[in-house]
Amino acid sequence: MSIDLALVGATGAVGRTALDILAERDFPIGRLRLMASARSAGKKVSTAWGKVEVEDLDEADPGGVEVAIFSAGASRSEAHGPRFVEAGAVVIDNSSCFRMDPRVPLVVADVNDHALESHEGLIANPNCTTMVLMMAVAPLHRAAGLRSMVATSYQSVSGSGQKGMAELSDQIEQFRDDQPALAQGRWTDPGTEVYSRPIGFNVLPLAGSETRRGYTDEEWKLVNESRKILDLPGLAVEPTCVRVPVMVGHGLAASMWFDRPLDRSEAVRILSAAPGVEVWEDIPPTPLDSAGRDRTLVGRVRETVGAPGGINLWAVGDNLRKGAALNTIQLAERLKL
């Protein structure tokens, strides 16, 4: 059994990671096609299945594609996803385009796999921050019934793609001889392209762009996608999304309360048994630890000290892997074609 697979957005940060993961997992590739914007078309990319020339997405014929993984942004998914579906492909889309469409399942592998069954050709991959959080939250929810959650993120720059990583690198370099001055607030603005404020030696308490009621699109994703994945339309979520000067790995601090009190030992037991999760009790898991790993790392599991009965914890995961490429591939593996 083999699958003819198209990777759309093959030259981006997530696309490259997807190629690594397909090889690591011995994904049963039949024909592999790589697609991207006209700018990257014609490039030859080395893969575990030989060199593959990148096709121009605008021109590419989806005929014969069984599964297409889209990681090329919402506007390309909107423009091209439906025509791939019409041509018979199952599209697993990593953009925000179809996530909240009630006909499209939004699936975290190992969390709500059952939702895959109802797909009509399109399957949505959740936002990277939500994905990491769900890996830690869903097992506790299943055990005790999640009621409310305050979630605060520490999101790496690769969440903005390769250009986010380049901007952090450039600014670290520009600030290199300026570090004592940074401490006194005497610094020269390095100029920004990707972010609204410098990210080198800084944190930016606004990830995404502001939309409704002062919350950013990233923050609304955390609210709405969590509700859809957990099938809890009334779930109370307070989201704050913050960018930090880290290359890869999204961290989240979460405070959660449930229908019944949950104590630390039960929470640790549940999380330790959850697929795709590793509980670190002795060393606090950091973004650097999560980079390159498939599992979501959970640490600092504590009983709440304010409003009793809840759990405070920290979760961190590789936003390019479980947060994006890995999950799309896990979904592809679990499809009944």
Add this chain to the structure above:
Amino acid sequence: MSIDLALVGATGAVGRTALDILAERDFPIGRLRLMASARSAGKKVSTAWGKVEVEDLDEADPGGVEVAIFSAGASRSEAHGPRFVEAGAVVIDNSSCFRMDPRVPLVVADVNDHALESHEGLIANPNCTTMVLMMAVAPLHRAAGLRSMVATSYQSVSGSGQKGMAELSDQIEQFRDDQPALAQGRWTDPGTEVYSRPIGFNVLPLAGSETRRGYTDEEWKLVNESRKILDLPGLAVEPTCVRVPVMVGHGLAASMWFDRPLDRSEAVRILSAAPGVEVWEDIPPTPLDSAGRDRTLVGRVRETVGAPGGINLWAVGDNLRKGAALNTIQLAERLKL
């Protein structure tokens, strides 16, 4: 009128900042004495009042000192604070040593100045993270009665003194040619002295050391000092303290609920009128913006979207200034000697 002042811990990160601030504010110095551990004794430090030789704290005679500002760690405060008080000085202590002592007022200037009046020679300066948070929380509490709060920090390395800043600088340098590898989790551990895990291109979800119930001393300070400063012994606080690769400036994301609902416009109005606070509505205030500034910057003021009636906000302040040195000097200015 002039004040004979001793600065204990004069050569540390906070001590140096205190010397700058004393000069900026034209503090009415009579005689200025600088004290530190034996290691720094004998050094000559340039100040706005001429060169001053650093005295060995162990040997220093406190006679004649009217106000002593201690920023030399809890064990030195414990060993030497009382003998300065006995010699007639008012001691303003920046360590955790006396903060929770019921006889010692714990004061944030512009928040609970009235508590100064009851001092018996010792006054405690709050922890830097708590200080920044209190500047934003206290005005809202006065208006609407704070009930509960979830607070998550983004603490800079200067909170660990000059050695914290040096460790971040060193690691950034060591990771310099290793940035692509960081993204794949292939990095060489740079070794750590100050922190338990690398801080360069990373965040460390454990600031301080774990004490009770899985919470760190930093986190308990956030709970207990907030309760004492706001005179709310039953206040519900969920604290998570995280170190970030920033030189100066502690940020906090806070979700708060009150005795009555508070809407965004009222919260912004209250905070805009609060002394020592600046509300930034158009640009999200970052740690880099806060460095070198006296005021606490507040941004992203939003009505809660989960449990209604509360406020989510972001606050950031220079942890060496308002978080430490500035507040001690503001307290010294407000003393009735």
